Amino acid sequence: MPDTPPSASAPAWTPDPRLRADCSRCCGLCCVAPAFDAIQGFGYDKPASKPCRNLQADFRCGIHAGLAIRGFPGCASFDCYGAGQRVTHDLFGGRSWRSHPELAPAMFNAYFRYRALHELMALLELAVRTTTPTDREALLAQLRRIDALCTSGQALSESVRIPDIRSASLQLL
Numbered sequence: 001m002p003d004t005p006p007s008a009s010a011p012a013w014t015p016d017p018r019l020r021a022d023c024s025r026c027c028g029l030c031c032v033a034p035a036f037d038a039i040q041g042f043g044y045d046k047p048a049s050k051p052c053r054n055l056q057a058d059f060r061c062g063i064h065a066g067l068a069i070r071g072f073p074g075c076a077s078f079d080c081y082g083a084g085q086r087v088t089h090d091l092f093g094g095r096s097w098r099s100h101p102e103l104a105p106a107m108f109n110a111y112f113r114y115r116a117l118h119e120l121m122a123l124l125e126l127a128v129r130t131t132t133p134t135d136r137e138a139l140l141a142q143l144r145r146i147d148a149l150c151t152s153g154q155a156l157s158e159s160v161r162i163p164d165i166r167s168a169s170l171q172l173l
Contacts, residue, residue, distance in 0.1 A: 015145075019082045020121050026084030027096035028052075028059035030115075033108035049108060059096070080111075080120035081092030086150065087111050113155050116162050117146050120144050120169045127173050 031052040045050055052070075054062045061067070067076035074116035087110045088094060097104035124143045128136055146165060149155040 014158075015125060016121070017082075018086065019125060021080050021082055021117060022085045023060065026059065026080075026088045027098065027107075028055050028078050028114060029084045029107065029111040030078060031059075031061065031098075032097060033053040038075070041050075042071065043070065043072040043075070049104065059098075065120040080115050081122045081158055083111060083118040084101075086118070087114050090151075091153065091156075102169045112161075113162060114150060117150055117155055117165065121146050121167060123173060124169060133173070142172055144170055 017058070032055065033049060035048040036044065036046035036052065038044050041065070044053070052061075056062050061075070063070050067073070081134070087107060088096065091110055091114075092103060092107055095103060099109050121143055123148075124139050128139050131139060146169070148161055149165075154160055
């Protein structure tokens, strides 16, 4: 897509701050829910649903400042695009898998689903910046559809097929 500013008739667009990770508002979901593979840059092999050995009691990474040099370049480059705090606060009211272990399976499932949708929204947002007004409208409409699924909680339903949403979004890109 051309790297030109939007035309004067283009709809106003402002980056959505909810698509930026805010680790201070998350319960370390990216450090617990997914499995890690050392060979993929995550320092050691970690099974899914187990906390990373570097995750502290306050849900912060104990080696964050030195992730890459300590063998965790995959963690250093990872971005949840705001899915972690959305799941922690919007869906689970600030509760965590640690203080409410019975919530862990639902939280981790929600995290995986929201992470995938937030990544798509971030990609669509990037494309909005450099596209034609006609394409911009289609991208914004898809962004609104995905956000509505997340806001309403419908994104948790198995009837919402994330591969189909991904396919439709990538066709717009």
